[in-house]
Amino acid sequence: MNKQLNQESWLKQYYALRATFSIAWVIAALTAGQHSWLLGAVLLVVYPAWDAVANFIDASRNGGLAQNRSQAINFGVSLATALAVALSLQSMQAVLGVFGAWAIIAGLLQLATGAGRRKSAGAQWAMILSGGQSALAGGAFIFQALHTAEPPALATVVGYAGFGAFYFLLSALWLTVSARRRKSA
Numbered sequence: 001m002n003k004q005l006n007q008e009s010w011l012k013q014y015y016a017l018r019a020t021f022s023i024a025w026v027i028a029a030l031t032a033g034q035h036s037w038l039l040g041a042v043l044l045v046v047y048p049a050w051d052a053v054a055n056f057i058d059a060s061r062n063g064g065l066a067q068n069r070s071q072a073i074n075f076g077v078s079l080a081t082a083l084a085v086a087l088s089l090q091s092m093q094a095v096l097g098v099f100g101a102w103a104i105i106a107g108l109l110q111l112a113t114g115a116g117r118r119k120s121a122g123a124q125w126a127m128i129l130s131g132g133q134s135a136l137a138g139g140a141f142i143f144q145a146l147h148t149a150e151p152p153a154l155a156t157v158v159g160y161a162g163f164g165a166f167y168f169l170l171s172a173l174w175l176t177v178s179a180r181r182r183k184s185a
Contacts, residue, residue: 007062007121008175014058015123015172021050022165026158033154040154044095045086046103047161052078070112077105092151099157100141107134123174130167132161 025047032042055071055078065072081102088094111131118124137160143153 004060008179010061010162011121011123012172012179014054014061015168017167018054019168019172021054023160025050026121026161026165029161030039031156041086043074044089044099044154044157045082047157048078048085048099048106049082051106052076052082062154068113070109070116074106074109074113077102079108092150092153093145096141096152096156097145099160100138100143100145103138103141103160104135105138107131107136107138110134121175122178123171126167126171126174130164133163133167137163 025043029040029043033043052075054076058066059065059071059075065075066155081098083099084102085095088098105114108131111128114124114127114131118128141156141160144156
């Protein structure tokens with residue numbers, strides 16, 4: 001039970017950090033990123049790079065990459081995506097296609113991580129939903145990249161990041177409320 005409480009305490013902090021980053025990213029994308037091509041490009045590369053770092057940190061805190069296969073794969077896929085986005089910046093359709101492929105793979109891996117943790121930690125239902133929604137959004141990104149004449153903008157990815165922030169915040173709040181209920185019981 002103590003191990004579960006420690007893991008939930010860690011996850012609460014981790015999810016709050018992920019939510020905070022995503023909110024800050026959305027704000028930056030909607031403000032300065034709209035007015036500077038360079039900053040917008042940096043934001044597009046940073047988002048999957050941050051996901052790689054976050055997966056690495058969480059996996060390290062929970063036994064390492066070898067014990068957390070879905071996060072190990074997500075770490076590698078997210079790093080490769082950051083590089084692919086950087087190499088694709090000449091075409092926003094290509095960037096959106098890369099983001100779409102990444103959202104599908106990363107979403108399914110997040111879903112797998114949440115499903116694997118659901119017995120040992122709370123609030124995983126939100127991570128499972130988030131992973132599934134990410135995969136669906138990825139399909140929509142690929143469709144949009146292939147079927148729109150107008151180049152997509154940075155704002156296209158903002159909704160995706162915003163939903164990510166929502167789910168991470170929801171998980172952090174759920175774990176906080178659950179801990180308080182246990183203390184008062």
